[in-house]
Amino acid sequence: MGSGLRQGIVPRRLRMLRAARAARLDESGETGSSAAISSAQGAAAIGSDSSPSTAARAEEHIPVSLRVSAGWSWRLIIIGAAVYILLMAIGRVRVVVIPIIAGLLIAALIHPLAHRFQRLGLPRLGAAFAALFVFFAVLAGAAVAVGFNAANEIPTVSDQVSEGVEQIRGYLTNGPFHLSQSQIDDLVDDIRRNLANNRGRLVSGVISGASVAAEVITGLLVALFSTFFFLYDGDRIWDWIVTRFPAGAEDRVRGAGREAWLTITGYIRGTVFVAAVDAFGIAMGLVGVGVPLVAPLALLTFFGGFVPIIGATVAGVAAVLVTLVSGGVTDALIILAVVLAVQQIEGHLLQPLVMRRAVRLHPLAIVIALSAGGVLAGIPGAIAAVPFVAVVNRVAGYLAATGKRPPP
Structure with missing residues (x-):
């Protein structure tokens, strides 16, 4: 009886071991199949990523020189447009920009004179005023000398111009053109008539000249103030501009x-x-x-x-x-x-x-x-x-x- 019980227990254990082994084999088979499927999917994904797109294949057919030229072209177009816009903006405000540039040039010219006055003991403010005074005194002296010379010699020049006109009249009459006196008078009358007919344009020209004179006066004042402050406070103005940049770029x-x-x-x-x-x-x-x-x-x-x-x-x-x-x-x-x-x-x-x-x-x-x-x-x-x-x-x-x- 004992041996029969033992014989019944042993086959039962064998069946249990076989069932467990079969379950492990099924699990390992499923794991392997899922790994194979995932590896196949990954290979498919890699293959799909590695395959070039239509745009990439089209780009490969464009010569390198053409791609480089196109890159340079659109960049140069953008730079040209930016420069054009900047120049147009400067042209719009030229009444202010040009006098400031003129003041900078004048300050660069008389800056050593202002330093010389500072070495003589004048403060910065006094040296700037003294340098400006000397500069404008030289300009005024030159203008007065030119004015006196022109006032003294204009009568002589006008007489010489009258003689030149008579010589031209004689050349037109006796020269190769052989114009008569009446033809010359008609020519002079035509010139006067054209001047009379264009009187409106002349008046508008005078008005535009007045506006130009106003712009010139405004520009002179702006140039004067710019020159003074460039002489007096130029170093501090430049230090303020430099500090607006990042610290690594200041040098x-x-x-x-x-x-x-x-x-x-x-x-x-x-x-x-x-x-x-x-x-x-x-x-x-x-x-x-x-x-x-x-x-x-x-x-x-x-x-x-x-x-x-x-x-x-x-x-x-x-x-x-x-x-x-x-x-x-x-x-x-x-x-x-x-x-x-x-x-x-x-x-x-x-x-x-x-x-x-x-x-x-x-x-x-x-x-x-x-x-x-x-x-x-x-x-x-x-x-x-x-x-x-x-x-x-x-x-x-x-x-x-x-x-x-x-x-x-």
Whole structure:
């Protein structure tokens, strides 16, 4: 009986062990199948991710040069639009911007004089006022000298102009044109009639001239105040501007400002020296020939020197025309030779020695800057365009050089 009980218990245990083993086998089979399914799904997902999309396949067919050109194109378009908007904004407020730039240039010119007064014991406020007084005293003296010279010689010039008109009348009558006196009178009457018919335009021109005069007076006042505060408080103004930048960029901003100031001071002092040499040379030629209005023509030549390339040419043409009217063709040719000689000395000797360190610009860049400045703000814009471009060029070079230096 005991052996029979043991025989019944043993098969029962065997059945239980077999059932447990079969359950483990089923679980392992399900786990393996789920792992296989998940691995297959992952492989499918990886395959789907690794397969290129339609846009990627289309991008691969575009040449690299075309993609690079397109990238440069839209970036340059954005930069050009930003520059255009900035220039238009400056053109809108040129009544304020141009006098401030003029005040900065004047301050760069007379800043050493203000420092000299400070060394003599004057306070900062007194030195700024003294430097401004000396500057405007020199300008007033030059204006008075030119006015007296013009007042004394205008009657002589008017007589010479009348003689020139009579000579032209005689040339039209006796020369190759063979015009009769009645035809000349009709021509004069037509000119007078056209002037009478365009009287409204002349009146509007006078009114616009009055508005221009108001703008000039406003600009002079703004330039005067700007010059004074640049002399008196320029250092603190620049410190305030620098502190608006992040702390890590202050050193580079100060260095860029130093380079800009050196460019402005070098440009304005070199321009004054070159313009003075041009005015002196042409004045000596006019005095030697005996041409009237020497002082106004010399002053015109001096101020024309502030507009590179164009200003000297216009002043030389004015001197030649005045000489032609007052002295004849021979004297005009002599003055033309003098003007050409002075311009050659300026272009080949003075500009390379005096201005090259301050203005490192290609002549084409100077012409483009003059054109843009003239279109935006007339003659003042042409005067301010070259130093502005020179400052931008030098500051950009400085920032590019400091950006390439390895960190300490």
